[in-house]
Amino acid sequence: MSEDLNPAVVLGSFLGQPALRLRAPDGASATVLLHGGHVVSWIPAGGEEQLYLSPSANYGAGAAIRGGVPVIFPQFNERGPLPRHGLVRTRSWQATESVLRAGHAIGVLRFTDDIATRVHWPYRFELELTVSLAGKELDLELAVTNTGDKPFSFQAALHTYLRCIDPTKLQVEGLQGCDFEDNAPDATHKTGQQWGDVLTLAGPIDRVYRQVNRALTLREIGRKASIAMQGFDDVVIWNPGESGAAKIADLPDDDWQHFLCIEAARIAEPVQLAPGEEWAGMQHLRA
Numbered sequence: 249m250s251e252d253l254n255p256a257v258v259l260g261s262f263l264g265q266p267a268l269r270l271r272a273p274d275g276a277s278a279t280v281l282l283h284g285g286h287v288v289s290w291i292p293a294g295g296e297e298q299l300y301l302s303p304s305a306n307y308g309a310g311a312a313i314r315g316g317v318p319v320i321f322p323q324f325n326e327r328g329p330l331p332r333h334g335l336v337r338t339r340s341w342q343a344t345e346s347v348l349r350a351g352h353a354i355g356v357l358r359f360t361d362d363i364a365t366r367v368h369w370p371y372r373f374e375l376e377l378t379v380s381l382a383g384k385e386l387d388l389e390l391a392v393t394n395t396g397d398k399p400f401s402f403q404a405a406l407h408t409y410l411r412c413i414d415p416t417k418l419q420v421e422g423l424q425g426c427d428f429e430d431n432a433p434d435a436t437h438k439t440g441q442q443w444g445d446v447l448t449l450a451g452p453i454d455r456v457y458r459q460v461n462r463a464l465t466l467r468e469i470g471r472k473a474s475i476a477m478q479g480f481d482d483v484v485i486w487n488p489g490e491s492g493a494a495k496i497a498d499l500p501d502d503d504w505q506h507f508l509c510i511e512a513a514r515i516a517e518p519v520q521l522a523p524g525e526e527w528a529g530m531q532h533l534r535a
């Protein structure tokens with residue numbers, strides 16, 4: 249991609265890392281690192297930063313960046329033999345396209361399997377992350393294509409760290425009736441069902457909500473944001489709380505108070521892809 253192909257989307261740098269910088273005509277902007285295809289910043293038109301990014305985050309080859317929107321593929325967490333959260337958040341992607349269409353700045357990044365990924369996972373695949381923004385909206389689409397001659401199955405997620413004022417005072421609405429798996433260290437029951445429509449946090453939370461077929465609303469003082477998904481059946485809600493944050497080296501001890509992860513995920517029922525097939529999942533964020 250040439251540097252001056254489109255003034256709405258340019259190749260630049262962010263903390264010394266190669267990055268795609270998107271700016272819509274209405275002033276909305278986002279930054280996507282080539283490392284991990286990782287969105288590290290999103291500022292809606294006339295608004296403020298919506299994503300949390302740890303000041304202690306690590307960057308560069310092999311690093312998993314704490315904050316922003318890590319792309320998880322083909323394994324979620326430690327639910328298999330691969331490195332935690334898969335193979336692509338720690339590797340370099342390529343910027344392939346930049347477009348300004350109907351007022352939206354759009355950038356596309358691609359990741360293709362290589363010898364290093366095939367050592368872990370012997371499949372041929374291509375990922376494409378499309379980042380599109382304008383006004384108060386950010387749309388992220390992850391497309392996965394099986395470019396090989398063997399079928400495979402995978403899990404995937406867009407592990408979005410949403411910046412917030414205080415996670416213990418916000419509300420997430422829209423999960424009523426959904427079954428969940430509770431992976432918090434102190435959870436007394438490993439599964440449950442969301443009985444009320446309003447989820448509030450009292451401490452650490454690490455839940456996989458199943459079959460969330462509607463948009464979620466995040467409310468806190470002076471703010472109402474919405475998060476909708478397509479293709480991603482599950483939603484992970486994660487915050488390590490004070491005790492968990494103390495064990496995370498690349499997160500300042502108090503910073504658990506500045507974000508809530510609302511992750512568009514496909515975990516419980518992995519996607520099966522035959523040779524030549526493609527799957528796409530989307531997360532739509534509205535500030």
Ligand SMILES: O=P(O)(O)OC[C@H]1O[C@H](O)[C@H](O)[C@@H](O)[C@@H]1O
Binds near residue numbers: 325455
């Ligand atoms: O520390 P990481 O490897 O980035 O994982 C961060 C978190 O990701 C997900 O939200 C999982 O549900 C959590 O169990 C995990 O702690």
